[in-house]
Amino acid sequence: MKKRYIFFKGLIDTLDLYTDEYVNICSKEGAECLVIDAGIIDRELIRLKAFLIKEVTAVISLNNIGMHLEFEDGLNIWDRYQIPFYNILMDHPFHYKAALDRAPEQMILLCMDRNHVEYVKRFFPNIKRVAFFPHAGIELQKKDAAYAGESCYVPIEERKIDVLYAGGLSRYAAEGLIPDLGSIREFDAFELVKNALEKLINNPELTTEHVIEQCLQEINFKINDKKLGETIAELRFLDALAVSFYREQAVRILAENGVTVTVFGVGWDRCEWESPNVVYAGVTSPAQILELMNQSKIVLNTMTWFKQGAHDRIFNGMLAGAAVVSDRSEYVEEIFTKQKQLQLFSLDGIKELPEIVQSLLQHPRVAQDMADCGYEETRRRHMWINRLQDIGLL
16 A cells, blocks of 8 residues: 655754655655645645545654644544654754653654663653664755756865864853753752753763753752653753853864864854854855755764764765764764774864864875765665664655
């Protein structure tokens, strides 16, 4: 029987890029795909109802979009029609506590980090199905009709951008996540936050949830998992601060050592420091970032505090034919065991980063060999079609 899928888009450009890729893959496999514009969901319900007349294989959504839809009867649509709702979380589950606490029974939660899977099992007992679903990559194709379907792969020596970092400074976004710490009466929240952030910076191999729990234990504050989960979610801004700290450090240390870094994303124009070696190019679309990666010799990545996961900058950079330099995670070290496909560094050894990058820039043949290996490995094992096959949707 022909597979039929429902997708949602229209709210966030980055998520739309992934959704377009999933729709393209499923359509090429012969599936019928309905794409709902979540920005005008009230008007889209008529199309959705019509599609539901026939059996639907699954919903494939990102970050809870469309998860809580109801018709006039007030029942969750996916539970009512017994349709599996594959909810792919691009971020840590603690960012979505309210939504996940009300998850429909038909939801299958897919997490980008193995630690997130364990977090869900512990702090969201209402969620019965959760699995690891790591990031993958998208390869840019030539738009010219005469070359349609061909890669945009450009040799490294012909590329104009030395080092590209595509990602904003989340410390500014974190400002909007900070709760009223003074209203927390059970413990000194200001002191706990200070200690927790210091631990994260000094021990970057630790997860945010582990550090918060550890800090509570150190002051002998005992709470059950339900209350602990609420506290972690309330203090999740610490995660963004730690991510932003090392993101900024990586770019700054390269610039201070004479490496030109082109950065995209919000916040870079608000830094307290300046360098002629940092080229701030503003904010651009996710699709444009893929094109810029094809013009970059090195794509620099730092994780969003994923210790047993990855980031799509790694795979997109490889598929763009760039040499990828990234901080470590257990998962990345597991899938790239030969270390010929990319160059890794440790956050607590970030001083080594300039030497790594300078060596690649000074030895383009070495960088090209690494880029070639990364490209082949990612095309073989780390495309989104591989991920959809892994969970049985194709």
